[in-house]
Amino acid sequence: MFGLGTINPNVRAIGGSQEHDLHRRAAQIRAELQQGVSKPFSDIIDVSSGDSHLTGMMPVTFVRQVIAACLCPALIHSDDLPVDVRRRAQDLLAQLDGESMGSYTDSCGAPNVQCSVAEFITRRDGGVPASPQNIFICGGSQRALALLLEILIPNDGPPYTGVLTPVPTYKTFTMLLEETGTVMVPYQLCEEQGWVLQIDELRRALRDSRGHCSPKVLYVINPGNPTGHVQTMKSIAEVIQFAAEEELFLLADEVYQDTVHGDNSEFISYKRVLFEMGGEFSETVQMASVHSASKGYMGECGLRAGYVELVNIDHTVMPFAEWLIGTKICAPVPGQVALDIMARPPQPGDASYVQYTQEVQAIQETLVHNVRRAQEVLNSLPGMSCQLPEAGIFVFPRLQFHPQVAEHAKKAGVDADLLYSRRLLEDSGVCVSPGCEYGQRDGTHHLRLCVLIPTNTLDEMLTRLTRFHLRFMAEFF
Amino acid sequence: MTENGVVCQRGKVLTTDTMNPNVKKVEYAVRGPIVQRAVQIENELKEGVKKPFSEVIRANIGDAHAMGQRPITFFRQVVALCSYSKLLEDDKFPEDAKNRARRILQACNGGSIGAYSASQGIECVRQDVARYIERRDGGITCNPDNIYLCTGASDGIVAILKLLVSGEGRTRTGVMIPIPQYPLYSAALADLGAVQVSYYLDEDRCWALDVSELRRALVAARQHCSPRALCVINPGNPTGQVQSRQCIEDVIRFAAEEHLFLMADEVYQDNVYAEDCQFHSFKKVLYEMGPEYSDIVELVSFHSTSKCYMGECGFRGGYMEVINMDPEVKAQLTKMVSVRLCPPVPGQALLDLVVNPPQRDEPSYSTFIEERAANLRDLATKAKLAQEAFNRIPGITCNPVQGAMYCFPRISLPERAVAEAREMGQAPDMFYCMKLLEDTGICLVPGSGFGQMDGTYHFRMTILPPTDKLKIVLDKVKEFHQSFTQHYS
Numbered sequence: 001m002f003g004l005g006t007i008n009p010n011v012r013a014i015g016g017s018q019e020h021d022l023h024r025r026a027a028q029i030r031a032e033l034q035q036g037v038s039k040p041f042s043d044i045i046d047v048s049s050g051d052s053h054l055t056g057m058m059p060v061t062f063v064r065q066v067i068a069a070c071l072c073p074a075l076i077h078s079d080d081l082p083v084d085v086r087r088r089a090q091d092l093l094a095q096l097d098g099e100s101m102g103s104y105t106d107s108c109g110a111p112n113v114q115c116s117v118a119e120f121i122t123r124r125d126g127g128v129p130a131s132p133q134n135i136f137i138c139g140g141s142q143r144a145l146a147l148l149l150e151i152l153i154p155n156d157g158p159p160y161t162g163v164l165t166p167v168p169t170y171k172t173f174t175m176l177l178e179e180t181g182t183v184m185v186p187y188q189l190c191e192e193q194g195w196v197l198q199i200d201e202l203r204r205a206l207r208d209s210r211g212h213c214s215p216k217v218l219y220v221i222n223p224g225n226p227t228g229h230v231q232t233m234k235s236i237a238e239v240i241q242f243a244a245e246e247e248l249f250l251l252a253d254e255v256y257q258d259t260v261h262g263d264n265s266e267f268i269s270y271k272r273v274l275f276e277m278g279g280e281f282s283e284t285v286q287m288a289s290v291h292s293a294s295k296g297y298m299g300e301c302g303l304r305a306g307y308v309e310l311v312n313i314d315h316t317v318m319p320f321a322e323w324l325i326g327t328k329i330c331a332p333v334p335g336q337v338a339l340d341i342m343a344r345p346p347q348p349g350d351a352s353y354v355q356y357t358q359e360v361q362a363i364q365e366t367l368v369h370n371v372r373r374a375q376e377v378l379n380s381l382p383g384m385s386c387q388l389p390e391a392g393i394f395v396f397p398r399l400q401f402h403p404q405v406a407e408h409a410k411k412a413g414v415d416a417d418l419l420y421s422r423r424l425l426e427d428s429g430v431c432v433s434p435g436c437e438y439g440q441r442d443g444t445h446h447l448r449l450c451v452l453i454p455t456n457t458l459d460e461m462l463t464r465l466t467r468f469h470l471r472f473m474a475e476f477f
Numbered sequence: 478m479t480e481n482g483v484v485c486q487r488g489k490v491l492t493t494d495t496m497n498p499n500v501k502k503v504e505y506a507v508r509g510p511i512v513q514r515a516v517q518i519e520n521e522l523k524e525g526v527k528k529p530f531s532e533v534i535r536a537n538i539g540d541a542h543a544m545g546q547r548p549i550t551f552f553r554q555v556v557a558l559c560s561y562s563k564l565l566e567d568d569k570f571p572e573d574a575k576n577r578a579r580r581i582l583q584a585c586n587g588g589s590i591g592a593y594s595a596s597q598g599i600e601c602v603r604q605d606v607a608r609y610i611e612r613r614d615g616g617i618t619c620n621p622d623n624i625y626l627c628t629g630a631s632d633g634i635v636a637i638l639k640l641l642v643s644g645e646g647r648t649r650t651g652v653m654i655p656i657p658q659y660p661l662y663s664a665a666l667a668d669l670g671a672v673q674v675s676y677y678l679d680e681d682r683c684w685a686l687d688v689s690e691l692r693r694a695l696v697a698a699r700q701h702c703s704p705r706a707l708c709v710i711n712p713g714n715p716t717g718q719v720q721s722r723q724c725i726e727d728v729i730r731f732a733a734e735e736h737l738f739l740m741a742d743e744v745y746q747d748n749v750y751a752e753d754c755q756f757h758s759f760k761k762v763l764y765e766m767g768p769e770y771s772d773i774v775e776l777v778s779f780h781s782t783s784k785c786y787m788g789e790c791g792f793r794g795g796y797m798e799v800i801n802m803d804p805e806v807k808a809q810l811t812k813m814v815s816v817r818l819c820p821p822v823p824g825q826a827l828l829d830l831v832v833n834p835p836q837r838d839e840p841s842y843s844t845f846i847e848e849r850a851a852n853l854r855d856l857a858t859k860a861k862l863a864q865e866a867f868n869r870i871p872g873i874t875c876n877p878v879q880g881a882m883y884c885f886p887r888i889s890l891p892e893r894a895v896a897e898a899r900e901m902g903q904a905p906d907m908f909y910c911m912k913l914l915e916d917t918g919i920c921l922v923p924g925s926g927f928g929q930m931d932g933t934y935h936f937r938m939t940i941l942p943p944t945d946k947l948k949i950v951l952d953k954v955k956e957f958h959q960s961f962t963q964h965y966s
Contacts, residue, residue, distance in 0.1 A: 002641065002705070002803055003805065003806065004806065007641060008639060011639065016812060017812075020812075023595075049593060051587070051592050051593050053589035053591040054587040056587055056588075058589075064561040064562075067560045067561070068557040068558075069557075071553045072554060078569070096791075097535075097543035098543045098545055098546070100542035100543075100548060102542040102788055102790055103543040104538065104791060105791065107508055139793065140817070140818060142817055146816075146817070150497060150500060150668070151496055151497055152491060152496065154496070156498065172818065175815070179813065217490075247488060247490050286490050300591040301591060301592060301818075302594060302821070302822035302823075303590070303821060304793075304818075304819075304820070304821040304822075312489075314489060317492065317493055317496060320493070320500050323500075323503055323504065323509075327664045327668070329631060329790070330793075332628070332791065332793040333792065334560070334791075334821065334823040
């Protein structure tokens with residue numbers, strides 16, 4: 001029989017997620033509530049994942065109407081849906097084999113979707129051209145990253161390949177590195193300066209890694225997850241220069257690019273900066289940038305739709321990348337439709353434009369409001385400090401615990417922020433993501449909370465959290 | 478460094494030398510070079526280049542909708558209702574479809590198909606899958622906890638293979654796969670750096686699976702690797718054979734004796750056409766063999782929404798059932814699937830309908846039954862048509878297409894053709910298929926892409942084109958084969 005000793009050691013090496021345990025417990029509590037077990041709260045508020053639909057944010061109507069019309073083409077001929085929805089569905093179907101969403105598309109994605117995405121990127125980057133041939137549509141950004149790692153990482157070590165990874169970073173990426181047998185080379189983001197990326201720290205990390213692995217890839221998340229930090233153009237240029245000097249492949253995770261809400265912040269893509277640095281860099285630095293329909297205002301996590309844009313990949317390597325993605329056959333088609341809309345939303349004059357714009361604006365306003373409200377409330381709590389992020393859909397407050405909490409946690413064999421999160425769930429029904437999942441400087445503790453949630457849910461959540469926090473702090477003081 | 482301090486001489490990080498060498502070994506013939514050429518030709522036709530044909534007929538991939546098969550109305554209605562819930566107020570949609578949609582949405586996080594589901598899949602869908610399996614297998618219990626929804630069966634297959642691969646050199650995991658096989662298996666094994674252990678299906682006996690051949694392959698493999706898993710595709714792809722119950726028992730017995738992890742790819746389980754054949758699930762046979770086997774044989778079986786009568790490839794829906802997996806290993810599997818977050822929710826919704834279709838007393842039942850029967854009838858007709866047509870062509874023989882969606886005829890090639898192919902560095906059946914494509918616009922996949930006995934040549938053609946087109950294809954292949962044979966004699 002297969003036992004732990006005979007399975008893939010890389011799979012064994014994947015670190016377990018504490019958050020999964022929290023989710024399991026949350027599911028148990030939900031079941032208990034349904035059975036009528038008495039609790040000090042009537043429902044679970046789950047803000048642990050970057051999933052806006054989970055807590056009740058609504059999908060964008062246009063997206064769902066188009067998908068429905070593609071699924072049931074009879075809707076295209078009825079007047080129930082706006083004319084631009086029907087036309088978009090018709091156009092999309094015309095490009096699919098057999099005019100059906102049930103057909104496979106080309107492995108790298110439906111060509112018209114690749115084109116839409118390429119045009120989106122070109123517009124976004126002020127005219128810096130993107131070619132559809134360099135766009136691979138995948139079943140989510142996580143699959144895109146997995147594909148890239150598969151191509152990049154030889155895995156026949158030692159020496160094993162190293163990937164420079166920001167700390168804090170989100171858990172599923174570190175799990176992906178472990179799954180591929182890749183060495184994570186952590187570089188600390190600077191919390192005191194708003195989670196900036198410091199080149200000296202990158203240099204330090206790289207230098208220290210050279211003894212025990214072969215560093216090859218530099219992974220950046222911009223805007224940051226969980227931090228919400230937005231890199232300046234200068235910072236991006238420095239990173240690109242560093243990658244060029246040290247011959248590192250740049251892996252830019254830009255899935256939160258549409259969620260910038262800071263007054264003085266602007267998302268600039270790595271590709272754009274690369275291009276503006278001139279031929280010296282723009283023709284040689286190798287890079288892949290990842291985006292997704294899961295985040296931003298669409299929040300369509302469940303559809304599993306993302307893409308990667310490859311930059312300066314050798315024409316000798318591209319066929320292998322294409323063959324590799326060919327073995328996945330293709331990305332899910334409903335997700336590809338969502339991506340097409342993300343890349344090519346309704347335009348002024350289109351029948352759905354007004355409603356679409358209103359809905360997107362409402363979502364953006366909710367996000368801005370919620371981020372500010374959450375930061376204000378959390379930052380005012382004793383033993384908690386919360387920076388105002390510039391982007392993303394999270395706040396990432398820092399907890400300052402009494403030493404007794406740390407001792408208590410140590411005895412229980414867990415991180416203090418996990419202890420806190422567990423107690424928070426039991427006492428208040430609020431499920432958050434503990435900082436230990438993301439990596440953090442020793443002795444520091446954080447929580448990550450999703451704030452792209454209905455505002456009244458946010459208010460309820462903050463009320464419960466505040467009440468719990470004060471009690472918890474008092475208990476250990 | 479130049480004067481202005483900029484580094485100008487630097488190597489590229491990602492080259493064919495520095496990339497993962499395993500990826501270079503990956504081949505997937507179904508979408509390989511012949512398809513690339515077919516796409517080129519399609520573009521040439523669009524540009525008005527003159528050719529001896531007006532369209533490319535893609536008989537290379539098992540994609541029913543691409544070839545004109547209609548989707549099942551009920552399934553599309555429910556998923557549309559799940560996508561855009563305002564349609565729940567639309568009286569053009571039947572009540573039973575609305576009920577299904579409400580049930581699915583209630584089971585979705587946040588009531589939306591846009592939220593992540595649990596990594597293992599939506600719980601109520603897994604429960605419905607378990608009940609479907611119980612019904613299919615005459616009441617044998619199925620624990621929903623053993624069901625993992627996946628992004629198509631391929632995703633599940635790769636996940637299991639990844640889980641099982643370990644060791645180095647002589648202890649490196651070997652995986653037994655049939656020849657001919659669906660090339661996902663060989664591609665996945667190459668990518669994972671696992672050892673492919675080929676066992677040959679017997680063409681002369683309708684692609685029968687012989688335990689003696691399994692044993693031969695296993696013994697030979699043990700010299701250089703550690704064979705740990707045995708893959709069976711039933712009904713077969715590309716071969717179309719439907720294994721007898723006795724054969725399945727023999728395989729299970731063999732797996733038990735040799736401590737092999739059984740992987741049963743059963744995605745074509747509804748595609749059985751031959752009157753004297755019947756689909757027997759590996760699980761059912763395993764349990765009917767009694768606790769001596771059903772308590773110990775480790776088995777994973779795979780199913781999908783891409784084939785059968787619904788053909789919804791684009792949704793990427795599927796599941797796997799794991800049986801007798803060590804609980805600690807299962808926990809690792811659960812952890813591993815979480816790294817991809819979750820399978821696409823529209824595909825999960827669709828799968829729920831496949832395992833929980835309209836019932837006799839429901840309004841959509843009769844339409845559903847008609848549509849399902851029509852699709853399966855159509856496939857059965859075309860299977861017979863194709864098989865008979867190929868057998869009438871001198872130089873081509875074709876085993877009965879008992880199930881699945883393909884013909885895999887054997888072609889005899891003149892020596893001169895074989896020689897010319899070798900000179901060009903092409904497999905002879907690739908050479909043949911390329912010429913067929915150039916002359917007729919018909920895109921097939923050469924047998925070399927699936928594996929075959931040395932010195933034999935085949936091609937795989939789907940039985941999916943609409944009947945009238947299929948007849949034309951068969952005629953053209955006949956003409957081509959005759960002229961090809963003449964030319965190279």
